[in-house]
Amino acid sequence: MRESLKHRLKSFERKQLIASLLGLLILFCLSIVFNYIHLSGQATQTAKFISRMIQVEDFREVGITLQEARLDHFSTIRYISSDPRRSFTLPELADLMPDKSFWRRLTYDEVAVDIPTITASRDKIIFEFSRLKEIGWAFLIWLVLNLVSIPQTRMMKKRIVGEFDESLRIETELARAEVARKLRHNIRTPLSALIRLSNRKGASDLNQELLSNVITHIKNLVSDLDEPNRKVASDNLFHPVLTDTMREVRLVAPGRLIVTTQVDDSLISAHGDFISHELRSILTNLATNAFEATPDSGRVDIVAQDFGDRVILEVKDNGTGIPAEIQSKVTDKGFSFGKPTGTGLGLHHAKENVEDWGGSIKIFSEVGTGTSVQVTLPIQSREAWYVPRIKLRQSDMVVVVDDQVSVHEIWRDRLREAGFAKGPACLDNAEAALSLLSNRSVAESSRVVVFADYDLGTKKTGIDLLRRISSSTEKFLVTGHFDDPTVQSMCRSHQIPLIPKTALGDIPIVVL
Structure with a gap:
């Protein structure tokens, strides 16, 4: 899907580039046409002006006027008369060093105007000029138009991204609904079996309570698949959630590791805004990551500490560690390290939820020494019987x-x-x-x-x-x-x- 978005943006940019270049070409053509019309008019006006001077044979003024016209508008002016003595070229070197190159013929044009004389013959003035004289203005206008269109281009890109995100959201919701439907169907039988086991006599109260908590956790996870927008943080006590989670972690901990858990008893009074089963999922996922990264006989410590206004949950191991160059990426969606079957969703999911609850997640790691993941959550309130000191x-x-x-x-x-x-x-x-x-x-x-x-x-x-x-x-x-x-x-x-x-x-x- 990301490739599809990249393709859409590239296609849009390609179309924008083509439209821009086409606009530049049109402006160049219009500048050439405008330049021809404008200089043709200037040539005709100049010819009419000097025709009266020619009638009185004031060729000195004719030369001065044509020189001014050449300096203002034209590159070369040739006055061709039936009397060779009156013919001349401005500038004079134009006839001595004529430029007959292809580029000259391509970029220069000329206008010929007949001039009546006192004799029966007619003289002719040829005005030569550059077709590209106004092209600089065309380029400037094109540049200004491109600068003006930048906000609109950004808005169009944002619209494309928005449309893509909306289509992606719809596809995700449809996929989620399909997964939820299949999961509900497939989990019904094993979940019923777990419920029967939890009600069977002979199991200890502790195991029954733990099994009941696990069942509730599974039900909540399935419910979240059905209603993803229902996940709103609410006021909860930290201590029961953390102690139940620590108990689960100890049960699933590999026997090859030394695993310790600790929850400060003072957290019994602490309330926070979070989703109970989401916090349990985050802690169990962090613990699982630590187990997988720690070699045999290694150590994993999971601690929940009360710092008065906040709770710090730390999962620390002495495993392989994370290279410094990728530590900033481990919470990115889709990024996975050290696990061939990893989805790259666990830490990203944890970071999203923790930040939504007003907390933060930090990762400290050194290759060969181990990793410490610290989750900080604010304590919103305390029980009325709480004694801080x-x-x-x-x-x-x-x-x-x-x-x-x-x-x-x-x-x-x-x-x-x-x-x-x-x-x-x-x-x-x-x-x-x-x-x-x-x-x-x-x-x-x-x-x-x-x-x-x-x-x-x-x-x-x-x-x-x-x-x-x-x-x-x-x-x-x-x-x-x-x-x-x-x-x-x-x-x-x-x-x-x-x-x-x-x-x-x-x-x-x-x-x-």
């Missing part, structure tokens, strides 16, 4: 409620590193916490900050404890159940900030 004052009383002693030590270390002078009050059950907080001296302190675990080893949860504490107390739920939708929903409804326990060693603590 912990702010404390030196006068605060910090209470930690957790049934794990190791967590107490982590809190002591973190607060000490942050410069908090007083150590935290560490408790392992809700009753002890309520007893401490009901103490009058504690209640009268400047501010109390409570960090409670969700699972306290009893029927009462950390949320139940925090709900019973005074509303003037600063309260946080710190739990490993941060990805439980029920826990998230309760924190949202009761306005309790949620901190993933896995982020306890990384979350910033600011002491004022």
